[in-house]
Amino acid sequence: MTSPDIAQDDWYPVAIAAMLTAGAEQRVTLMSHTLRVTRDAAGKATVTDDHGTARPVCEAHGHVWSSIGTPPHPIFSLPEGVQDGRRLVDCGPVRVKASPLRVVENFLDIAHFPFVHTDILGAEPHTVVAPYDVEIRDTVDEVWATKVSFYQPQAAKSASDGIVTEYEYRVPAPCATILYKTCPPRPAEMDVIALFVRPLNEELCDAYAWMALFDDDTALEDLIQFQQTIFLQDRSILENQVPRKLPLDPRMESPTRADKTSIAYRRWLKRRGYHYGAETRGV
Amino acid sequence: MNTAADITSWLPVALSDGLPDGGVMRVQTAGHDLALWRAHDHSVHCVDNRCPHRGMRLSFGFVRGNRLNCIYHGWQYGETGACAYIPAHPELTPPESLCVPTLPCVDHGGRVWITLDPDATALPAMPAHPGLRSVAVNVSQDRIQAALGSGALPSTTHPQRGCSARVLDTSAFDCRIALDVATGDTATLVVSIQSVSAERSQLHTQLTAAASVELKVAASRWLDALRDHLEATA
Numbered sequence: 017m018t019s020p021d022i023a024q025d026d027w028y029p030v031a032i033a034a035m036l037t038a039g040a041e042q043r044v045t046l047m048s049h050t051l052r053v054t055r056d057a058a059g060k061a062t063v064t065d066d067h068g069t070a071r072p073v074c075e076a077h078g079h080v081w082s083s084i085g086t087p088p089h090p091i092f093s094l095p096e097g098v099q100d101g102r103r104l105v106d107c108g109p110v111r112v113k114a115s116p117l118r119v120v121e122n123f124l125d126i127a128h129f130p131f132v133h134t135d136i137l138g139a140e141p142h143t144v145v146a147p148y149d150v151e152i153r154d155t156v157d158e159v160w161a162t163k164v165s166f167y168q169p170q171a172a173k174s175a176s177d178g179i180v181t182e183y184e185y186r187v188p189a190p191c192a193t194i195l196y197k198t199c200p201p202r203p204a205e206m207d208v209i210a211l212f213v214r215p216l217n218e219e220l221c222d223a224y225a226w227m228a229l230f231d232d233d234t235a236l237e238d239l240i241q242f243q244q245t246i247f248l249q250d251r252s253i254l255e256n257q258v259p260r261k262l263p264l265d266p267r268m269e270s271p272t273r274a275d276k277t278s279i280a281y282r283r284w285l286k287r288r289g290y291h292y293g294a295e296t297r298g299v
Numbered sequence: 300m301n302t303a304a305d306i307t308s309w310l311p312v313a314l315s316d317g318l319p320d321g322g323v324m325r326v327q328t329a330g331h332d333l334a335l336w337r338a339h340d341h342s343v344h345c346v347d348n349r350c351p352h353r354g355m356r357l358s359f360g361f362v363r364g365n366r367l368n369c370i371y372h373g374w375q376y377g378e379t380g381a382c383a384y385i386p387a388h389p390e391l392t393p394p395e396s397l398c399v400p401t402l403p404c405v406d407h408g409g410r411v412w413i414t415l416d417p418d419a420t421a422l423p424a425m426p427a428h429p430g431l432r433s434v435a436v437n438v439s440q441d442r443i444q445a446a447l448g449s450g451a452l453p454s455t456t457h458p459q460r461g462c463s464a465r466v467l468d469t470s471a472f473d474c475r476i477a478l479d480v481a482t483g484d485t486a487t488l489v490v491s492i493q494s495v496s497a498e499r500s501q502l503h504t505q506l507t508a509a510a511s512v513e514l515k516v517a518a519s520r521w522l523d524a525l526r527d528h529l530e531a532t533a
């Protein structure tokens with residue numbers, strides 16, 4: 017059984033902020049509701065539903081966010097998004113015929129790199145997933161994975177040789193996830209790559225990738241192209257996972273130690289009662 | 300008339316020639332989603348089309364040696380369906396419980412057969428003819444059998460490739476059809492029918508003797524006409 021209430025009170029991306037110019041109007045679907053997203057001459061974004069009722073709206077992390085419910089909290093913060101010297105890159109939405117939760121879980125997974133992103137994010141025989149730490153941070157109610165490392169032949173557009181890349185993963189909301197990774201030109205900093213997902217329904221979504229990088233050299237189209245290549249490889253997996261929804265019953269699929277982040281994510285969803293896009297049979 | 304399902308629980312799901320060593324293909328029948336694969340020792344195998352790890356369809360996988368590898372995280376399944384290797388943890392011996400369900404699968408008579416019946420008796424001897432092609436038809440297996448049984452078969456017109464056809468005989472496993480080609484050549488086509496769903500089937504076809512390219516083209520065009528005829532009269 018799905019309980020839409022909890023899910024509908026979250027914030028979801030409805031537009032790329034920079035693409036919503038003054039006077040523009042975009043129509044998007046969020047959880048089977050049609051929303052109209054506009055920006056007035058003064059620069060203020062407005063979202064209305066199909067009854068003409070104003071919906072909550074905020075602008076953050078390069079996107080316009082809205083909700084078909086009543087979000088009890090402001091949107092999660094992402095301080096790196098406003099840090100000096102970072103280049104902010106919108107990669108645009110990609111439609112995926114899969115549950116938004118499967119899309120987020122795939123983003124948290126490193127064991128697939130050698131097989132799905134062959135010779136880019138991973139390559140055989142470097143398939144071992146070293147132990148890493150995962151926790152549900154109760155103070156912020158977020159899932160975090162830290163001390164994640166993986167050998168990558170070409171970790172980013174700015175990397176040319178293979179390196180062991182270090183990662184941290186953060187899930188601040190069920191349909192939003194952020195990755196911090198070794199930044200080849202600035203060893204002291206971490207590049208930020210985020211994925212914000214808008215469910216059109218429980219088995220269909222638009223995924224917006226957004227990056228905050230220390231990379232002033234790579235051409236914008238190359239950065240976007242790199243991210244698109246990676247994501248289209250992921251999509252070919254996501255659209256062929258059975259069932260389409262994310263199973264929350266641990267007996268339905270067989271994780272191993274490498275899947276600690278996914279195990280924590282599923283447990284966290286279950287604990288929150290977030291069932292939109294989840295397969296809850298057996299739970 | 301007897302249908303194949305009345306007599307045998309074996310279903311033809313591919314031509315032997317259509318599944319080379321290292322090949323993987325998806326098979327759907329009666330609500331089952333399956334992956335068919337051939338190891339490099341030439342043996343054929345049929346598994347549930349779902350990796351137990353994270354649900355990826357195994358028909359997208361690849362074969363190395365005598366193992367089917369899932370495309371998502373590279374888990375390797377041996378010929379018994381047991382998971383033999385997890386690349387993220389090479390030192391780990393996967394527990395016996397970690398396996399993908401298998402179905403009985405044999406390469407016999409030029410075709411690959413599976414059965415959903417664990418007690419199915421072995422298939423009788425049958426000749427292994429060279430495969431012609433497999434054809435998808437949007438018609439149920441029963442209707443195709445009835446159409447072939449009625450003897451009203453289409454013919455094709457072409458100065459060299461035109462064919463007229465008549466049913467020679469029908470068994471529990473296949474139907475033999477004589478083709479008379481405009482050039483004066485003749486050929487015998489063996490047609491096995493696989494039910495895919497209530498509205499869809501696959502015809503797996505073989506020619507009983509080595510044939511020239513021209514003859515194969517003529518027979519293949521006739522199969523297109525048969526499919527169109529079946530779909531038009533369904």
Ligand code: FES
Binds near residue numbers: 351352355371373374
């Ligand atoms: S889903 Fe098959 S190996 Fe992970």
Ligand SMILES: [Fe+2]
Binds near residue numbers: 123128132133250
């Ligand atoms: Fe990926």
